[in-house]
Every structure is written in structure tokens, then in C-alpha cells.
Amino acid sequence: MLVVMADAFDPRFGEAWSGAQLTGTMIQAGSWTRLAIDDDLVVGFTLCRRIVDETELLLVGVRRDWRGRGIGSILMATAATEATGFGARSMFLEMRDGNAAAAQLYHNQGFVEVGRRRDYYRGVDGQRFDAITFRRNLDVAS
Template identity: 45%
Template sequence: MSGSVNLTELRQGSAADLAAVSVIMQEAFDPRYGEAWTSAQCLGMLSMPGVWLTIARHGGIDMGFALSRETGEEAELLLLATRPTGRRRGVGGALLRATVAEAKLRGVKRIHLEVRAGNEAVLLYRREGFEKVGERRGYYRGRGSQLYDAETYAKYIA
């Protein structure tokens, strides 16, 4: 099915959503790349000031999430994941736009993220106005200690 998903709910998440976040990460991130976080890592991050979680829900199912943090005038998109069934249907774009909107409300001037080189999500980030600003060689450690490069993207928001 092509086209955009009509999201019935885009809401602020909390530690109570970590089980759903974990399931989404397991479906969304290929373990060979080492991109997924553990529940403990997510919980630790959620306990820090300036961190927020956004959950996308459609048809009674949690379809994706975005985990972000702000520090002063900068913000970072830490994780964005969508279930495979939500891809290319508007879920990731809705989460990314909601993250940018929340960052703007918090007084952020610049938001950045990193993504594995070669990840198709780069198309979404570029479409939403993010520009490549750097690279990190061997940033992700996947299966068998294989290293993968990361690319850094940023977007200025007014």
C-alpha cells in the first residue's frame, strides 16, 4: 500500500512506553549494524533533563518513535525508528517534523543527528531540510565487531 499513513495519534511518550520502543527497535534496526539501544540505555536517557520521546500510533498499534534531547539552543535526534510496515507511509516524516516542532518550542536554533552511512533514512532527513555536516569513521560497531561509518546531519530552525 502506498501513500501516507493517516496518523491517529502522535503523542509524548514516557518510560512506560519503553517496552513498545524496544519492540519497534528490534523490528526497525538490523542487528548487523549495532544501531539499536538497550532498554536500560533508553531509560537512562529519558531520566535526563531536556529529553523527550514521541510515539506514533496508528490503528491502535505503536508504529514508531523519536527520542530527542535539547541543550540550550541545540538539539539532537538520538533515535528515530519505524516498524517496517510504517515505512514510506509517512510515519518517519511525521515523527521528524514533530521533533523539529518541539525543538523549536524549546528555543532550539539547530538540530542535528547521526545516521549510518548508506542508511535509506538519509533520504527522509534530506527531504526535511537536513544537510550533511560531517562523518565519523567506524562509529557503529555491529556483529563480529564490524565497524560502520556514521554521517552527521544538521538543520537550522528559526
């Protein structure tokens, strides 16, 4: 996952997690991850966390050379299906403002913008970006 994350996340925005952050979250109760694998190579992943009847999609990433083939969409749809199976009624996620590919993916998957945190992310050059919160209802098919 770390290798995919290093490839997937643009270092300018400082969004990639450290190994300690990843393992610290993955060992928490209610967390789960899924890998997209092509010929023994991990090309994408999701990391989610369930808290009672809500699920948070913490990370989704696809290697650059594997993008635009629907892998991100499959990972997101799988996360939603699994969250529903675990009893979640909604899924939340946060995105850096201006992340056009992620925004398109989330809209396609039925997420709508429900909030914004001003200047939440800080890029490596100190530039600030809002965090946009998206929500998807898991009760209805979308």
C-alpha cells in the same frame, strides 16, 4: 519503544539501544519522546534531547510494515516543530553511512551533512561504518 526498535533496526548493524540505555536517556532533563500510534499499536517513535539551544535527534524508527507511508516524515517534522518551541535553533543527528532510507528522510527534512566520524559503528560481524553528522537549522522554514 523497545518492541518497535527491535523491529525497526536491522540487527546486523548493532544500532538498537538497550532498555537501560533508553530509560537512562529518557529520564534526563531535556529529553523527550514521541510515539506514532495506529489503532493502539505503537508503530514509530522519536527520541530527542535538548541542550541549551541545540537539539539532538537520538533515534527515529518505524516498524517495517508501516514504512513508506510518511510516518517517519511526520515524526521528524514534529520533532523539529517541538524543538523550535523549546527554543532550539538547530537540530543534529548521526546516521550510519549507507542507511539510505534514513538519509533520504533527513535530506527531505532539510538536514545537511556537516561531519563524519570514521569507523564509528561496528556491525555484528565486526564491519565498521562511518557515522555521518547532519544538521538542520531551525531558524528558517525548510
